[in-house]
Amino acid sequence: MDPGSHAGGGDIPLHNHPPASKARAPGNIADSRTTGETAAEGDVWQRLRASFVMPGCDYTPGVQHWVRRHAGSPRRFAAQLSQMLPAIEYTQRQLAQASIPGEFALLPVVESHYHPFPGGPDRPAGIWQMIAATGRAGGLRVDAWFDGRLNLAASTAAAVVLLDRYAEQFGEDWRLVAFAYNAGEYRVRRALERHKPGDHADSLQALGMPRTSLEYLDKLLALSCLVREPERVGLELPALPAGQQLVELELDGAVGLSLARALSGMDRDEFARRNGGMLKGRTPPGDRLKLLVPAHRLDDARRALAGIPAARRMEWQQQHLASPDELQAIAAENGLDTGALLALNGLDNLDADIAGQRLWLPGAGGGNGDVAAGAQGSGTVHVVRSGDSLWQIARRHGLTVAELLRYNRMNDTRIKPGQRLRLSAP
Numbered sequence: 001m002d003p004g005s006h007a008g009g010g011d012i013p014l015h016n017h018p019p020a021s022k023a024r025a026p027g028n029i030a031d032s033r034t035t036g037e038t039a040a041e042g043d044v045w046q047r048l049r050a051s052f053v054m055p056g057c058d059y060t061p062g063v064q065h066w067v068r069r070h071a072g073s074p075r076r077f078a079a080q081l082s083q084m085l086p087a088i089e090y091t092q093r094q095l096a097q098a099s100i101p102g103e104f105a106l107l108p109v110v111e112s113h114y115h116p117f118p119g120g121p122d123r124p125a126g127i128w129q130m131i132a133a134t135g136r137a138g139g140l141r142v143d144a145w146f147d148g149r150l151n152l153a154a155s156t157a158a159a160v161v162l163l164d165r166y167a168e169q170f171g172e173d174w175r176l177v178a179f180a181y182n183a184g185e186y187r188v189r190r191a192l193e194r195h196k197p198g199d200h201a202d203s204l205q206a207l208g209m210p211r212t213s214l215e216y217l218d219k220l221l222a223l224s225c226l227v228r229e230p231e232r233v234g235l236e237l238p239a240l241p242a243g244q245q246l247v248e249l250e251l252d253g254a255v256g257l258s259l260a261r262a263l264s265g266m267d268r269d270e271f272a273r274r275n276g277g278m279l280k281g282r283t284p285p286g287d288r289l290k291l292l293v294p295a296h297r298l299d300d301a302r303r304a305l306a307g308i309p310a311a312r313r314m315e316w317q318q319q320h321l322a323s324p325d326e327l328q329a330i331a332a333e334n335g336l337d338t339g340a341l342l343a344l345n346g347l348d349n350l351d352a353d354i355a356g357q358r359l360w361l362p363g364a365g366g367g368n369g370d371v372a373a374g375a376q377g378s379g380t381v382h383v384v385r386s387g388d389s390l391w392q393i394a395r396r397h398g399l400t401v402a403e404l405l406r407y408n409r410m411n412d413t414r415i416k417p418g419q420r421l422r423l424s425a426p
Contacts, residue, residue: 044089045237048227051092051102054174057225057232062215066222071233077226082238084114087127087274090246090292091156098160100167101174106223107159107181110216116150116276125149126276128159138162146284150276153248153290175217179209182216243296246274251289251305256314257281262344262360263301264293279397280423281382282314300343307340317363324350327359334362384419397423 057063070077081088092105108114108127119125121132121142126149132142138158140148148154163177166185170176170192180188191207204214230237249263257278261271274292283289293301312334321327328350331338342349345359382393390413394401401413407422415421 044085044092044240045227047096048088048092048102048105048224051096052224052228053101054103054221054224056221057229059221060218062218063221063225066219067225067233070222070226071235074233074235078236078238080113084109085238085240086244086246086294087114087152089240090152094156094160095163098164100160100163103174103220103224104159104163104178106227107178107220109223110219114273116152116155116273118147118150126155127152128155130155130158134162141284141287143284145278145280146287146289147277147279150272151289152246152274152276153292154277175204178217178220179213183210183213243294245295246292247295247298248290249293249298249301249305251283251291253288253310254285254313255283255289255291255305256316258316259308259313259360260291262316263304264291265297265301265346266293281397297346300346304340304344307337307343309335312336312362315363316360318358318360319363320357321354321359321361324352324354327354327361330361336362381420382423384415384417384421386417388415388417389413390415393421399423 057067087108088105091108092102095102095104111129112127114127116126117124117129119131124131125147126135128149130138130140130149132149135142135149135155135158138161140154140158142148148158163181166177166180167174169185170180170188176188176192188207188209191209195207204217226233226235227237251260255263260275260278260283261268264271264275266274278284278289291301321330327341328338330336331341338350341359341361342352345357347354382397384393390401390404393399393415394404404410404421404423405413407425
């Protein structure tokens with residue numbers, strides 16, 4: 001979100017709006033639950049509105065300030081929402097399963113516009129902008145193999161744990177939960193301990209929370225206001241096309257990054273926004289990662305994964321074929337099910353027209369600039385593409401340049417496209 005200078009949080013009494021109890025969570029929240037196998041039906045905005053429990057558009061002048069900021073360019077804001085909408089819809093479903101109000105599906109809009117910004121261990125990262133310690137407190141894996149903060153499914157699961165914990169601590173006053181997420185639970189707790197209910201100004205303002213936290217709540221409530229009453233500012237909320245809901249595909253074992261992207265059917269940028277965090281070109285050892293795929297893609301992805309043996313799940317690449325017959329030959333040579341290759345590439349049968357298409361095929365490299373996890377020794381490898389530098393590659397995989405030089409027995413930092421670099425000690 002753009003930085004602002006208006007502080008909100010007027011003289012509103014604490015618990016002026018009774019918090020929703022989990023034992024009597026509004027039915028509209030529970031009704032939005034899904035199995036995770038298929039996405040909930042119906043309009044996502046209506047489901048969000050039905051799961052809101054916090055104050056509305058006129059809560060404070062600060063809320064109106066941020067509503068006007070967005071209303072200044074409703075078309076541009078609608079375009080931004082359209083890009084974020086699959087992630088918003090997925091997040092709302094995960095929150096609903098834990099009876100957490102829908103406003104918190106908009107919290108990553110405040111934090112990051114749902115862009116998984118990278119960061120270091122002591123710096124915030126991902127759509128929820130967690131530091132590593134906070135993520136781990138929510139059960140998130142953050143190590144040299146996997147930074148779950150950059151992964152939509154993993155980071156949202158951790159955020160649900162944290163928000164649920166804050167809700168228990170602060171009597172399900174969801175405004176205080178938002179403060180706790182922004183400023184830390186201990187700061188909110190200390191503020192409440194200092195606050196005397198009998199004071200003259202029994203309000204959020206009287207808690208002495210930082211101005212940034214008061215503004216943070218205003219921003220969140222302004223977003224919920226725009227969902228509640230888009231007509232106030234002439235905002236046309238975008239629709240989520242059928243089949244574009246994000247659903248989970250559990251990967252049963254190790255899978256290389258290039259194959260994971262092939263299964264998702266996403267381009268590289270979209271894949272990074274939804275399924276980031278694999279730092280060494282493969283799923284992390286010891287975890288069964290959940291891959292997010294569009295709902296319309298799920299059946300093909302399952303069929304493809306089932307037909308690819310574990311030994312062939314690391315290195316894949318994109319290339320052109322002259323005819324469908326070549327596809328069948330490649331499947332036979334690699335011990336693959338032809339149907340799996342067809343499903344992976346979204347093809348109905350061997351009579352499909354593949355002219356001009358780049359097809360995902362088993363190979364010895366990452367292909368198309370993807371990171372590839374190889375069976376060369378016991379490590380993983382990165383295939384250098386045009387424009388890469390050793391520094392960029394090291395940063396991408398959580399390594400130092402010195403480590404890359406040592407792993408690859410290199411005396412200087414010169415590299416060339418197509419070169420295969422080890423990402424761990426031989």
